[in-house]
Amino acid sequence: MRAARVAGTLLARLTGVLFLGFALFHLLPGDPVSALTRGRPVTTEDLATIRAGFGLDLPLWKQFTSYVTALAHGDLGTSLAAHRPVADMLAERIGPTLLLTVSATVLSVTVGIATGVAAGWRPRGIGDRVGTGAAIVLWSAPTFWLGMLLMAILGVAAGLFPIAGMRSTESGGGGVLDVAHHLVLPCITLAAVQYAQYHLLIRSAVAAERHAVYVTLARAKGLPDALVRWRHAVPNAMAPTLSLVLTNLGFVVSGAVTVEAVFSWPGLGDLTFEALRGPDPPVLHGTFLLLCGSVVTADAIADVVLRRFDRRGGTT
Amino acid sequence: MRQVRRAICSLLVLGLSAATPLLAPLTAHAETGGSTLTVGISADAEDLNPFKANTVVASQILRLTYDYLTDYEPADNSTLRTLATNWTSSPDKLTWTFTLRHGVTWSDGKPLTAKDIAFTYRALKSAPADVTNRTLVKTFVSVDAPADGTLVIRTSKPTATMLAIDAPILPEHVWAGRTDMYTAQPAVPSVSSGPYVLTERKEGEFYRLRANPHYWGPAPKVTEILLRRFKSVDTAVAAMKRGEVDAIGNLNSVQFDALKDDPSIARVRASGLRFHELLLNPGARLANAAPEGNGNPALRDKRVRVAIDYAIDRQKLIDGVLGGYGEPGAGYLPAKLTPWSWQPAPADLRGYDPAKARQILDSLGYRTGPGNVRIMPGSRKPMTLRLAYTADHPVFPRYATYIKQWLGDIGLPVQLVPASGSQLGALQYRGEYDLLLSGWGVDPDPDYLLSIQICSALPLTKGGPTSSDAFHCDPRYDALYNQQATELDPAKRADLVHQAISRLYGDAIPLVLTNPATLEVYRKDKFTGFVSRPGPGGSVLGYWSYPHVRPVAAVTQAESSHTPLYASGAAALVALAVAGGLFYRRRSTRHLRE
Numbered sequence: 055m056r057a058a059r060v061a062g063t064l065l066a067r068l069t070g071v072l073f074l075g076f077a078l079f080h081l082l083p084g085d086p087v088s089a090l091t092r093g094r095p096v097t098t099e100d101l102a103t104i105r106a107g108f109g110l111d112l113p114l115w116k117q118f119t120s121y122v123t124a125l126a127h128g129d130l131g132t133s134l135a136a137h138r139p140v141a142d143m144l145a146e147r148i149g150p151t152l153l154l155t156v157s158a159t160v161l162s163v164t165v166g167i168a169t170g171v172a173a174g175w176r177p178r179g180i181g182d183r184v185g186t187g188a189a190i191v192l193w194s195a196p197t198f199w200l201g202m203l204l205m206a207i208l209g210v211a212a213g214l215f216p217i218a219g220m221r222s223t224e225s226g227g228g229g230v231l232d233v234a235h236h237l238v239l240p241c242i243t244l245a246a247v248q249y250a251q252y253h254l255l256i257r258s259a260v261a262a263e264r265h266a267v268y269v270t271l272a273r274a275k276g277l278p279d280a281l282v283r284w285r286h287a288v289p290n291a292m293a294p295t296l297s298l299v300l301t302n303l304g305f306v307v308s309g310a311v312t313v314e315a316v317f318s319w320p321g322l323g324d325l326t327f328e329a330l331r332g333p334d335p336p337v338l339h340g341t342f343l344l345l346c347g348s349v350v351t352a353d354a355i356a357d358v359v360l361r362r363f364d365r366r367g368g369t370t
Numbered sequence: 371m372r373q374v375r376r377a378i379c380s381l382l383v384l385g386l387s388a389a390t391p392l393l394a395p396l397t398a399h400a401e402t403g404g405s406t407l408t409v410g411i412s413a414d415a416e417d418l419n420p421f422k423a424n425t426v427v428a429s430q431i432l433r434l435t436y437d438y439l440t441d442y443e444p445a446d447n448s449t450l451r452t453l454a455t456n457w458t459s460s461p462d463k464l465t466w467t468f469t470l471r472h473g474v475t476w477s478d479g480k481p482l483t484a485k486d487i488a489f490t491y492r493a494l495k496s497a498p499a500d501v502t503n504r505t506l507v508k509t510f511v512s513v514d515a516p517a518d519g520t521l522v523i524r525t526s527k528p529t530a531t532m533l534a535i536d537a538p539i540l541p542e543h544v545w546a547g548r549t550d551m552y553t554a555q556p557a558v559p560s561v562s563s564g565p566y567v568l569t570e571r572k573e574g575e576f577y578r579l580r581a582n583p584h585y586w587g588p589a590p591k592v593t594e595i596l597l598r599r600f601k602s603v604d605t606a607v608a609a610m611k612r613g614e615v616d617a618i619g620n621l622n623s624v625q626f627d628a629l630k631d632d633p634s635i636a637r638v639r640a641s642g643l644r645f646h647e648l649l650l651n652p653g654a655r656l657a658n659a660a661p662e663g664n665g666n667p668a669l670r671d672k673r674v675r676v677a678i679d680y681a682i683d684r685q686k687l688i689d690g691v692l693g694g695y696g697e698p699g700a701g702y703l704p705a706k707l708t709p710w711s712w713q714p715a716p717a718d719l720r721g722y723d724p725a726k727a728r729q730i731l732d733s734l735g736y737r738t739g740p741g742n743v744r745i746m747p748g749s750r751k752p753m754t755l756r757l758a759y760t761a762d763h764p765v766f767p768r769y770a771t772y773i774k775q776w777l778g779d780i781g782l783p784v785q786l787v788p789a790s791g792s793q794l795g796a797l798q799y800r801g802e803y804d805l806l807l808s809g810w811g812v813d814p815d816p817d818y819l820l821s822i823q824i825c826s827a828l829p830l831t832k833g834g835p836t837s838s839d840a841f842h843c844d845p846r847y848d849a850l851y852n853q854q855a856t857e858l859d860p861a862k863r864a865d866l867v868h869q870a871i872s873r874l875y876g877d878a879i880p881l882v883l884t885n886p887a888t889l890e891v892y893r894k895d896k897f898t899g900f901v902s903r904p905g906p907g908g909s910v911l912g913y914w915s916y917p918h919v920r921p922v923a924a925v926t927q928a929e930s931s932h933t934p935l936y937a938s939g940a941a942a943l944v945a946l947a948v949a950g951g952l953f954y955r956r957r958s959t960r961h962l963r964e
Contacts, residue, residue: 088795088835090424096502098657098827101835103499136416137553146573202604210608217612218605223408223576223596318601320574328414331762333792 057358064354068347072125075342076118079335086110086134086333108134121339130343131336133329140340143325148344150220151321155310157237158244163299165245166252167288173253174260174291175283186257193250201243201316208239215239218318240317244310248302252295259291266290293360300356305349406594407897407919409911410606410618414573414599420538421494421501421552426811427577427597433913434579434595435562436538439468439487439521444903444914446708447814449533453487454521463528463858468521474586476541477560477567484515489542491523491535493551501552503537528856530863534815539563565590565917575599591899591920610635610893617892619911622764623693626889636894640902640909641706642885645699646765646809648682648773649840650675652879654801657828662841663801666755668746673730675878678805679720680727681776684883691768692886699882702823702871703816706885706904709860710816712868714875727780736781744781758787759807760794766807769883773805799829799836808839808880814904816867817855823874824848842879898922 087105096104105111109120124131130140169189173182192200209217215238221228222236263269264287272282311323322341329337415428423432441450456469474482491513497504507513509525516522523532544561545551560568565585570578577597581590598615600606607625609615611632629635651665652675668674684698697705700720701713714720735747743752757773759766767788774784784805789797797803810819821827825843829836847870854866874880890911892900899920900910909915 085792085796085799085835088799089792091502091837096505096837098830098835098837100499100502100505101837102830105835107498107500133416136414137419137422138417138555143573150574205605205608210611213612216614218600218609218614219575219598221575223578223598224406315601316605318599318605320572320599324574324601331791 056361060354060358064350067350071343071346071350072122075339075346076121079333079338079342080114080117086335089332090135130340133334133337135329135332135334135337140336143337144322144340144344147320147322147325150319151310151314151323153220153233154237154240154244154313154319154321158241158248158310158313159299159302161241161245162249163252163295166249167256167295169249170253170256170295171260171283171288171291174257175264175287177257177261182257186253189250189253192246195247197243197247197312198316200246201240201313204239204243205316220320240310240313240319243316244313251298255298256288256291256295259294260287263287263291297356297360300359301353303352303356305352405592405921406596407592407916408596408598408614408616409916410600410603410609410615411597412600412603412606412620415577418555418568418571419553420540420556421497421503424502430913431568431577431579431597432538433564434566434916435556435560435564435568435582436540437474437482437563438538439535440533442534442814442903442914444901444908445905447904453482453539457533459532459858463856464525466523466525466532468523470519470521471586472519474563475584476563477582477584478541479584480541480543481518482539482541482563483518484521485518486542487521487539488513488515489546490537490540493540493545494537497552506531506535506537528858530855530857531815531817532858534817536813536815566595587917590917592897592916595916607891610891613893616896617890617911619888619890619909621889621891623695623889626695626891627693629891634893634895635891638890638892638900638902638910639695639907640888640890641907642696642704642887643706643812643904643909644809644888645702645704645812645885646769646807646883647699648769648881648883649798649803649806649808650678650879650881651801651804651806652841652877654841655828655843656832656834657826657830660832662829662832663803665801666753666804668736668753669755669804671734672876672878673734674736675881676720677727677730677734677780678777678782679878679881680723680730681780681782682773682881682883683722683776685722687769687772687884690772691765692884695887695889697885697887699884700875702874702880702882703819704812704885706908707812707814707816708904709864710867712871712875714872718875720878724776724780731780731782738781742781743783753782755782755784755804756787757784757805757807758789758794758797758803760791761788762791763809765886769807799838800833801841806840820851820854820867820870823880824851840879842874842877844873844877847873847877894922896922 085105087101087108087110091101091104102111109117112120121131128141130144132139133143136143166189169185173185176182205217208214216222216236217239220233220236222232260283266287269282269287272286310319310321311326313319314321314323315327322344325337326341326345328334329341411427413425413427415423415431416425417423418428418431420432420436423429437453439452439454441452442448443450451471453471453474454468455471457466459466470484470487476482491507491510494501494504494507495510495513509527509529511524511526512522514522525532541561541563544557548554556562556568558568558571559580562568562582563585565582565587566579567582568577569580570576576599579595579597581593583589600609600615603618603621603625606615606618607621607629610618626637626639629637650669651663653661653667653670654663654665656662688694688696688698701711703711705711705713731744736744736753739745739752741752745752755777757770759770761767770786770788774786777784787797787803794806798806798808812819822837822839823842825845825848827836827838828841828843829838850866850870850873854863854870857863857866888909890909892910897919899918901915901918902908902910903912903914
């Protein structure tokens with residue numbers, strides 16, 4: 055019953071995304087045909103014919119009907135600029151984006167929890183002041199600025215890491231370690247900006263748990279401090295952090311637009327940006343559906359998982 | 371448990387041992403030396419279908435991989451004999467006979483003949499409307515290949531652009547009979563006849579071109595060209611400092627100046643084959659003369675437009691916005707575009723003269739009201755002009771700020787209307803602006819840029835698309851345009867073009883503000899032999915140049931040889947951290963094991 059309700063909510067939200075995306079990108083001012091043919095030897099009559107060929111002269115409701123019908127058949131349309139299926143273009147770009155955002159999320163969660171637990175266990179200590187201060191500074195830093203800074207220091211001055219692209223361009227480039235090497239700077243940049251939210255959340259939770267009775271009891275049993283912290287306090291402090299991690303999972307697809315731009319990472323952010331410049335409505339629809347769909351779906355998954363994980367309201 | 375951790379540590383060590391050789395691609399560039407020319411590009415090719423491709427990058431790739439019937443001489447934009455080595459036109463100027471180069475083959479070894487060219491032009495002629503290149507052959511009546519080395523084209527009217535058919539010649543044996551001819555992407559590696567062959571394509575990353583061993587011309591000195599995508603020029607510049615990129619175009623003045631002290635980098639300030647213009651809405655209208663848009667009626671008066679032109683200090687725009695890298699604009703086409711360019715004589719030039727601008731407006735009855743704001747004759751409402759520009763381009767917002775100040779000084783307050791590129795396009799073709807900032811790059815042949823100023827470019831329906839630049843419509847200009855389009859004598863055609871541009875200057879609808887220089891850099895310690903177009907002082911980064919580029923002998927590659935060491939060092943640090951973590955964890959839980 056619960057699963058059906060969650061599925062129903064998810065379906066309703068996805069339908070809303072479908073309507074909203076179509077309306078949004080068709081209300082954008084600008085004529086894609088004029089933009090695509092600028093600088094080309096084309097007559098005014100040709101422009102009208104091309105518009106008709108793309109179906110842009112049809113009433114909006116007819117365009118929407120065609121779009122939904124095609125979508126029901128798994129057809130996301132064809133890019134007006136690249137003249138390629140949108141689904142193919144999305145498939146090319148989603149891999150690099152997921153690689154970057156998932157690795158950055160893992161890193162930021164790991165670092166955020168580690169530093170947050172340390173800070174929360176001894177609040178107002180030097181470690182807390184330094185760690186929390188650094189987290190807030192990085193959280194406040196503009197992503198592009200931080201990326202450029204890391205690029206200048208670790209990439210250009212020290213020459214430690216590649217500064218652009220996902221692989222070496224020489225023949226033979228693109229091996230696992232080659233890609234990992236290219237991933238370092240964009241991943242660190244993204245993780246540095248994101249980890250503060252996990253740090254702050256778990257810090258507060260751990261600081262609240264450290265005076266709990268069961269913690270005092272564990273200490274009284276003579277357990278070492280690290281064991282009390284990680285085996286007893288942290289599991290009980292994890293619920294809000296887990297909730298945040300699951301909620302943020304939906305944004306992993308869309309969360310790296312700026313970092314992709316700074317490090318020329320060939321992901322969905324770049325595709326979206328170029329499609330907006332056109333504008334290229336079929337590509338914009340596709341990316342919008344994918345980005346919003348992933349957020350809505352992750353939200354539904356989080357809803358289910360958290361209820362299973364958090365037994366406080368259950369019958370146990 | 372202990373065995374598991376030992377296994378993890380062993381795997382880490384093994385991984386690190388394996389890491390160094392796997393990082394080898396990072397240094398491959400150094401090992402291959404100058405044989406790969408890596409050029410930074412800021413956009414994708416998007417569509418490489420040879421009939422449809424229309425982006426700058428796609429055009430470069432097609433020019434490097436395919437032959438065209440003729441090309442442009444880099445020195446002076448005159449006709450370069452490529453596939454066609456000779457040509458004659460009939461006395462009635464309607465039949466052209468081309469003699470083709472012998473011994474040209476495709477990259478798969480098959481001969482390129484007149485049949486391939488005939489196939490290409492026929493396919494273009496019957497292409498759908500979205501194949502914009504089809505207008506290049508719009509006057510063709512027939513294309514025949516009576517012999518392998520002879521091509522005969524019959525046209526419906528004399529056509530001046532017969533030696534500027536900018537469409538790549540395709541292999542009939544590859545493209546004929548395909549139902550997806552107008553949408554298919556070329557195979558990789560491509561079958562083509564130009565100096566290079568497209569061998570790898572990664573959208574958003576790079577395009578790899580290898581020298582074509584079957585090329586009929588001199589073998590390119592650089593065996594591989596890599597067009598590498600960067601989403602920002604700043605990143606490309608940083609990559610150049612690391613030795614990852616050899617050439618970058620379209621820098622801004624700040625990026626260009628920042629490289630002036632680097633002895634390994636050559637900086638090229640190419641005379642502009644671009645122009646930035648201020649469009650004044652002359653009273654937008656449809657092709658049937660029905661009014662369109664909502665332009666300020668004051669701008670329908672040519673004298674008001676001329677007054678605005680006098681209020682603009684072009685040198686200030688160059689110094690303040692372009693960092694000094696540009697030339698003041700006047701005539702519609704840049705001075706560098708010989709023989710087509712026309713520039714006004716000094717006596718006719720509308721230079722910066724705000725006093726004259728005020729005088730003109732005063733004489734027309736534009737009295738000054740409160741706040742030094744002029745009021746249009748017959749109206750009580752103070753004047754305001756809307757200036758639309760794209761905020762996507764860093765130059766235009768700064769132009770707009772200056773123009774607002776100057777027009778305000780002569781009593782014409784300006785309301786700034788920033789827009790995205792696509793928004794601006796919509797405002798432009800609907801005529802919903804008073805002033806609008808725009809810009810163009812210039813092809814060697816002027817036909818297209820002249821065509822966007824003719825009356826038949828006006829929109830057919832309200833809100834409909836238009837190829838008109840600024841709703842200019844002058845029957846005498848149209849007559850000159852049509853004459854030049856059918857004039858085969860280059861000198862006579864140039865004269866007609868000059869007359870047309872002269873009229874356009876007089877109408878003061880597009881006001882050419884500047885001819886910005888194209889700023890390019892390349893690694894002179896690695897490559898030499900770049901060819902500039904047009905002539906000395908022109909651009910050196912383009913398809914006309916790359917086949918002539920050659921590596922500088924004995925380039926020292928030591929600079930990038932440290933990269934794998936650094937990488938291995940970083941990997942070792944990570945491994946040590948992980949191993950340390952495991953050790954610490956073992957210690958912290960020792961009491962449990964004990």
